[in-house]
Each structure stands twice: as C-alpha cells, then as structure tokens.
Amino acid sequence: MSQESLDDTIKFRAGPLKEAANELDAVHLGGINISELGREGLTEMLRRAMTDDDKIAIYERYSAGDISEDAARVLLGEEFDLLQEDTEAFREATETDTSDYLV
C-alpha cells in the first residue's frame, strides 16, 4: 500500500469503541496500536462482507483500470496473487507443443 493512502483517514462515530480502545491501550502491557488495529480490523471486515459475486466485480473493475491494485489487494488478499500465478502458469503452458498430449 502506498504512503499516500496510509495518510488518508476514515472517520466514523467511535463513541464506546474509542473508550474501549483507550481502556485496552491503558491496561495492556506495552499498550496497543489503535490505528494498526483499526486498519487490520477494517480490512478483515471488508473481506468478510464480500460475496463471491463482489469478488468477481472487484477484479473486473481492477482489470478495467477503475480501481488501484492496492485497493484490489486489500479486498482480495491472497486470491489476487493466486490469480496472477495462474495466469503466468497458463501462459507458459500454452508455449509448449500441446499436440504431444493427444492420443
């Protein structure tokens, strides 16, 4: 993820969430990184909220250049890399003489 996007903020009404986070920060040995937890928590919840159809739509939007690779990676995680691996493997496979596999 680029530094620029890390500097962006998302605002929501935290209320008791903020109080809870501050309390944990106070009692936990060494404190907690609330910003880091917030980023990880949101990433996890975004992924959990996605249906398979959403994943297809997100990858299509990435392919069309409508969303960044960083955003696509946040949403698709490891699945994004698996797709790239499979594409490369398929390309290599088609460079061989496939007539060898006919009977």
Place this chain on the structure above:
Amino acid sequence: MAGGDTRYPILVDTDTLIAVANSSLWTQITEHVGLTTTNVCKQELERHAEETRETAPEGSRPYRLHHGSRAALAALADDDTPLTQVTSVPRPHGADAGEESLRQEVVQNPEAIDYVILMDAAGRRSIRRAVDDQDEDIRVVTPPFLFYILYDNDLISRREFCEACGELLEREGWTGYKAVKAAWEGIPIDCSDILDDNLLP
C-alpha cells in the same frame, strides 16, 4: 480405463474431472486427450455419485456432482477411453485426500508428469510449491487448459472454446471465474463476440 499400465502425463483431480465431464466438450476430451487421475479421486467420484440424487434439480450443484461424477466414472471404466488411474500409496484420507493424492504423485513420480490440473486455486499453489521444492519442470494449471489443447490442435473452434469457458464461469462462480480469467489473461483469446455481456467484463 486405458489398457495395461498406460499412464498419461496430464494428472487431473476430482473437481476438474467433474467440471469437464459436465462441459459441452467432454466427448472431444475423452476422444482425444490422455488423462491420468488417482484411485483416491476415483473414490471421491464414487462417493459423489452415491451421495447425490440422480433426480436433483437440473443445474444444481448436487445434479452436477452426480452426473459429472458418473460420466467421469464411465470413462474410467471404458477401455477405449484415454482416462486412466494410478494408485496412491499410502492412501491419503480426509477432505483434501484427492488433492493430497495428486501432490503425492508429483513427489513420487515426477518424471511421469508434465501437467497437473486442479479446480481449487489454493490446491494449485500447494502443488506448485511441491514441484518447486523438487526442482521439477511440471506445470500446474487451471481446467480450461484441457479446452485449450483441443482448440490449439484445431479440434474445436474458438466459439466452442469460449462457450466451454462460459459454462465453467457460470457453474463454478468465483472458483471458475479465477480459472477462466487466468486462461484468458494467459492466452489472449477474445470471447467478447461470443459470450453474453454478463459473463464478460
């Protein structure tokens, strides 16, 4: 099953067999392309055929599991069809036994294998790692590669290739999408004039 000890250099898993057995290209595949699977995958096919009803609603997942498994088992039982099985020793157990049996084959008989085809993306990565660990030249690819072999050898038209990919996309959801997308990006065959817009970006 092909006669004697014939084994073919393309190793396929249970879900690949079911997916291609449900495709419009199954007849051409069983006529022209040599495939090997494992006894463990065969047992998974038998279990799917037993546990799902023949009368499940057409197009449903149980329907596809039942009829796809039966078609694959029939090809395995037919001596004239180039689909054979090898015995996996020791026989793996559990939910991923089929995939594990392919991984075992890659480790034990790498010289006999050129391609491994699996439907599951995480399974492909796992076997790719097993191949890398052994420094072998085995490629691990998605099921549309079988359609591509037919297309590449002029046994089917571009239309038939695209339509078979479209069927896979519709049936397998995100799993099929990943497989077909990887194929389209790996080999730029344009299917936009053939498939409905809802199957294409």
